[in-house]
Every structure is written in structure tokens, then in C-alpha cells.
Amino acid sequence: MQGNHRKKLSAALAILMLSSQPVAASGLEAARSKAVQKKSSIRSNMAGTQSKISQTKGQVAAVQAEMSALDAQITRVNIKIDQLNGEMQKLQAEIAKTKAELEAAKAELLEKKELYAKRLRAMYIANDRGYLDILLDSTDATSLIGNARMIRSIATSDRELIDEINAKVKEIEEKQALLAEQEKQLAQKQQQARIERSNLEAANAQKAGYMNSLMNNLSAYEAQYDAMLRESDAIESQIANLDLSIQKAKQEEAARLAKQRAAQQVRRQKASAPRARAAESSASADVVQYGAKATPEERTGExxxxxxxxxxxxxxxxxxxxxxxxxxxxxxxxxxxxxxxxxxxxxxxxxxxxxxxxxxxxxxxxxxxxxxxxxxxxxxxxxxxxxxxxxxxxxxxxxxxxxxxxxxxxxxxxxxxxxxxxxxxxx
The missing domain is CATH 2.70.70.10 (Glucose Permease (Domain IIA))
Known part of the structure; x- marks a missing residue:
């Protein structure tokens, strides 16, 4: 619409300028008035567009600040995830170590049980004699005491061996259960951190999309402002050309009127010299009565x-x-x-x-x-x-x-x- 208006105005100006007949100043002034009104409208629109540009730049700055804050949060979460991954690696190494210890303890328990079984088989082979048979075979008090001590030693050794191995197995199994619980809790923390990072990245992506939209709007507003500025400058040039055309038309009109007045004056002088002098005197009186005049001040500039x-x-x-x-x-x-x-x-x-x-x-x-x-x-x-x-x-x-x-x-x-x-x- 603005481009069509400028073309129409330019075409009208060209017709006026190229016409071979004297151009009426009133027509030029009407064209100039329209150009001035159009320029004023464009300038008003430019002010509105400039306001939109400033507002959009403010929104861009705010979104950039929000994206920077989200980036900082994502960085902190990534550091947290790295720390949790390090803890998980250490914990898994400890779990592997404990698993190896448990396997070794179970192997030892198996070995002890086999040794104990061998002893029982040996006793069975020796006519399945038990502790009582050994005591009854004692020939005297000394052998009885010795056999009793041997039996107590074997029994005590068996109990201690079984208790020691069972305690060791229990300790390792408790440690393994504790580490498994710690691994579960640590895995939950890792999952929570990953969810938090995913949410932050999604929010940041949304902000980035909004930022792209704002930048597109800003580019459109700036392009619109530049187009209006170019049109305003073009109309300003048209106004300047119209001013020159108006000046020329006024000068031609003034010259024509001066010739008419000169011709009328000659006719009056020929018809009646006294009447011409009276008219001249009256005109002089009008000039004197026109109004007060000011004394120019000393010029300080151009x-x-x-x-x-x-x-x-x-x-x-x-x-x-x-x-x-x-x-x-x-x-x-x-x-x-x-x-x-x-x-x-x-x-x-x-x-x-x-x-x-x-x-x-x-x-x-x-x-x-x-x-x-x-x-x-x-x-x-x-x-x-x-x-x-x-x-x-x-x-x-x-x-x-x-x-x-x-x-x-x-x-x-x-x-x-x-x-x-x-x-x-x-x-």
C-alpha cells in the first residue's frame, strides 16, 4: 500500500513538472500537503515499530538471561552425575571385592567341612568308635586323662572351626547386603539426576525456540523500520522537489502579476496623472499603516x-x-x-x-x-x-x-x- 501511494505521488509530480502549461501553485501545494501527511503517518508508524523493536530486544535479553541460568543448572547437574558415577564405580569395585571374599570364604568352609568329614570317616573305619570307646580303652588313669584331653581338644577345635567359618560367611553376606542397598540408593540418585538434567535440557530447548521466534520478529521489525525510513526519505525528496516547483510557480505568478500591475499603472498614468499620484499616495499610506517593524538583532550564526x-x-x-x-x-x-x-x-x-x-x-x-x-x-x-x-x-x-x-x-x-x-x- 505504501509503495503504491509513493508511485502515484511520483507520477503526479512528474505530470505536473512536465506539463507545458503554467502549473498552478495551489495544485502543487495540495500534492505537497498530501506528501507531508503521508510522511507524518509513516513517521508515526516508525515510532510504533521502534517501540516494538525496543520491547523485543528487552524480551531477547530476558530470555538470554534465563537460558544462561538454565545452562548453569545443567552444568551443576552434570557435575553431580559425574560424582555419582564415580561413587558408583567405587561401590561396584567394592561389591566385586566382597563377592570375591565371599567366594573364598565359601571355598574355605567347604574345605573345612571336607576335612571334618574325613575325620568322621576315619573314626567310622576304626570300628566306628566314639568318644566313650576311646575312654573305655584307657589302660590306666594316665591314658584316661590323655584320651579325655584329646577328645575335648578335638571337640573344641571342631566347634571353633565351624563357628569361625559361619561367622565369616555371615559377616561377608551382611557386608554384601549393605553394599547392594547402597548400590540401589545410588542408582536412584543417578536416575533422579538424569531426570533433572532431561527436564532442564527440555526447558532450555523451549527457551531456544522462543529465542528464535523473538529474533525472527526482531529482524522483521527492523526490516519494516528500514523500509519505512527509505519511504520517508523518498517522500522528503518529493517534498523538496515540490517546494522548488511551488517556488517557481509563485515566481512566475508574481512576475505575471507585476507585469499586469505595470501595464495598469501605465494606463492610469496616461488616463490621469493626478489620479495616479493619488493612488500612489494611498498605497504608501497602506504600507505605513501595515504594522510595527522590529530591529534585527546582531547575527551570531548563519x-x-x-x-x-x-x-x-x-x-x-x-x-x-x-x-x-x-x-x-x-x-x-x-x-x-x-x-x-x-x-x-x-x-x-x-x-x-x-x-x-x-x-x-x-x-x-x-x-x-x-x-x-x-x-x-x-x-x-x-x-x-x-x-x-x-x-x-x-x-x-x-x-x-x-x-x-x-x-x-x-x-x-x-x-x-x-x-x-x-x-x-x-x-
């Missing part, structure tokens, strides 16, 4: 100060919340506060290219200085006409509050090749 004696800036150049429209908008000049009716002077010598009521500008005068155009808005009245040549410091109007204004002041603009500049850089 241009004269447009409101001599009044230097209070009520609103500077740049973006601001418009006092009437109530949205952010580029303020294309500076506002200089002064009482209603205060004389306004031309900032430099030049030619008046516009002197009329211009919408939000109210009563407005535009002067071409050759490469620069100055604009004087919200005037209560105008003292110059299109095509008129003015000198630097000459009164061209009076401070007022016409158009979109909230109080008496001068809106002063400086345009170089059609582009608005900060007037304070030239005053």
Missing part, C-alpha cells in the same frame, strides 16, 4: 534570530508528545515564546514562496534563501506575499496562535534540500 528580543524556547527540535494530538511525533522546528502581535523577521534575504493559511501551521510564511528554506508558523497575520523578495531582518509577519497551537508563539523551521534541520544549529 541566520538572524526570527523574533528579536524574545529567546525563550518553549519546545525544542526533535521527537516529543504532541500537545494536541497526544502521540509521539517529530517536532520539525523550534517554538519561540512571545506575546501575540510581536514582529517576526526574515532570518535571511530571499524570496517568499508561500504566504497563506496552511492547516496545522496556521498562518504560515515560507522563504527560499537558495539551498535553504525557512518556515514561520502560527502567525497572527502575514506581512508579505508569494514572489516577494525580502531582506534579512525584514518584518514578514506577527506572532500568533493560529492552526494547531496552544498559545502565542512562533514555530520556526529550517529545511536544507527539503530535509528538516535543527534551527539552533543555524541561529
Amino acid at each position: 541566520l538572524y534570530w526570527p523574533v528579536p528580543g524574545h529567546h525563550r524556547i518553549t519546545s525544542p527540535f526533535g521527537y516529543r508528545i504532541h500537545p494536541i494530538l497526544k502521540y509521539r511525533k517529530l517536532h520539525t522546528g523550534v517554538d519561540i515564546g512571545a506575546p501575540n502581535g510581536t514582529p517576526v523577521v526574515s532570518a535571511a534575504s530571499g524570496t517568499v514562496i508561500a504566504s497563506r493559511f496552511m492547516g496545522g501551521y496556521g498562518n504560515c510564511v515560507m522563504i527560499d534563501h537558495g539551498g535553504k528554506v525557512t518556515v514561520y508558523g502560527h502567525l497572527s497575520s502575514r506581512a508579505v506575499s508569494p514572489g516577494q523578495s525580502v531582506s534579512a531582518g525584514e518584518t514578514i509577519g506577527y506572532v500568533g496562535s493560529t492552526g494547531m497551537s496552544t498559545g502565542a508563539h512562533l514555530h520556526f523551521e529550517v529545511r536544507v534540500n527539503g530535509a528538516v534541520q535543527n534551527p539552533l544549529n543555524y541561529l
Whole structure:
């Protein structure tokens, strides 16, 4: 839509510029007014897009911070998993060692049992004599005591051997059960850590997807902003061309009117010299009665100060919340506060290219200085006409509050090749 509008505006401008007939300034001013309105709309949209860009960049920064925090948590969980894996390796080595000890103890128990069985078989082979037979075979008290001691020694040795082996087996089995429980608990911790890492990685992946979406939006907003900026610059160039065309049309109109006035004057002089002198005297009286004039101040910059004696800036150049429209908008000049009716002077010598009521500008005068155009808005009245040549410091109007204004002041603009500049850089 914006591209079609620009093409239509360019085509209209080309038709106006190439026409062999004299171009009406009003038609050019209407085209210029449309271009200015379109530029204002684009600038408003640019401000909205810039706000979206800033908001999206803030969201990107927040998501980046969240992803960094998730990365830190994942790193900590990975360290925890590594530690648990190390503990598991040690525990499994201990379990393997205990298993080997248990196998050795069982082998020893088996060996002892076989030794005990051999002793029993030997006793059985010796006529299955038991402890009582051995005692009864004693020939005297000495052999009886010796045989009794031998029997007690064998019995004690058998009991101790069995008890020792059973205790050792029990100890190893208890240790093996404890290690198995520790392995189970450690495996649960490993599983919990892996689940935690999986959840964190899933959250991080979700954030990464959201980040990609934000970056795509940011790229789209920036591309949209750049396109609007290019269109705004193109319309600015069109406005500059229109200003030149308006200036040329006004000069041609002024020349035509001057010729008409000169011809009328010659006719009046031929018809009646006294009447011509009376008309000339009356015109002089009108000039004297037009209004007060201001004495230009000493120039400190490239241009004269447009409101001599009044230097209070009520609103500077740049973006601001418009006092009437109530949205952010580029303020294309500076506002200089002064009482209603205060004389306004031309900032430099030049030619008046516009002197009329211009919408939000109210009563407005535009002067071409050759490469620069100055604009004087919200005037209560105008003292110059299109095509008129003015000198630097000459009164061209009076401070007022016409158009979109909230109080008496001068809106002063400086345009170089059609582009608005900060007037304070030239005053």
C-alpha cells in the first residue's frame, strides 16, 4: 500500500513538472500537503515499530538471561552425575571385592567341612568308635586323662572351626547386603539426576525456540523500520522537489502579476496623472499603516534570530508528545515564546514562496534563501506575499496562535534540500 501511494505521488509530480502549461501553485501545494501527511503517518508508524523493536530486544535479553541460568543448572547437574558415577564405580569395585571374599570364604568352609568329614570317616573305619570307646580303652588313669584331653581338644577345635567359618560367611553376606542397598540408593540418585538434567535440557530447548521466534520478529521489525525510513526519505525528496516547483510557480505568478500591475499603472498614468499620484499616495499610506517593524538583532550564526528580543524556547527540535494530538511525533522546528502581535523577521534575504493559511501551521510564511528554506508558523497575520523578495531582518509577519497551537508563539523551521534541520544549529 505504501509503495503504491509513493508511485502515484511520483507520477503526479512528474505530470505536473512536465506539463507545458503554467502549473498552478495551489495544485502543487495540495500534492505537497498530501506528501507531508503521508510522511507524518509513516513517521508515526516508525515510532510504533521502534517501540516494538525496543520491547523485543528487552524480551531477547530476558530470555538470554534465563537460558544462561538454565545452562548453569545443567552444568551443576552434570557435575553431580559425574560424582555419582564415580561413587558408583567405587561401590561396584567394592561389591566385586566382597563377592570375591565371599567366594573364598565359601571355598574355605567347604574345605573345612571336607576335612571334618574325613575325620568322621576315619573314626567310622576304626570300628566306628566314639568318644566313650576311646575312654573305655584307657589302660590306666594316665591314658584316661590323655584320651579325655584329646577328645575335648578335638571337640573344641571342631566347634571353633565351624563357628569361625559361619561367622565369616555371615559377616561377608551382611557386608554384601549393605553394599547392594547402597548400590540401589545410588542408582536412584543417578536416575533422579538424569531426570533433572532431561527436564532442564527440555526447558532450555523451549527457551531456544522462543529465542528464535523473538529474533525472527526482531529482524522483521527492523526490516519494516528500514523500509519505512527509505519511504520517508523518498517522500522528503518529493517534498523538496515540490517546494522548488511551488517556488517557481509563485515566481512566475508574481512576475505575471507585476507585469499586469505595470501595464495598469501605465494606463492610469496616461488616463490621469493626478489620479495616479493619488493612488500612489494611498498605497504608501497602506504600507505605513501595515504594522510595527522590529530591529534585527546582531547575527551570531548563519541566520538572524526570527523574533528579536524574545529567546525563550518553549519546545525544542526533535521527537516529543504532541500537545494536541497526544502521540509521539517529530517536532520539525523550534517554538519561540512571545506575546501575540510581536514582529517576526526574515532570518535571511530571499524570496517568499508561500504566504497563506496552511492547516496545522496556521498562518504560515515560507522563504527560499537558495539551498535553504525557512518556515514561520502560527502567525497572527502575514506581512508579505508569494514572489516577494525580502531582506534579512525584514518584518514578514506577527506572532500568533493560529492552526494547531496552544498559545502565542512562533514555530520556526529550517529545511536544507527539503530535509528538516535543527534551527539552533543555524541561529
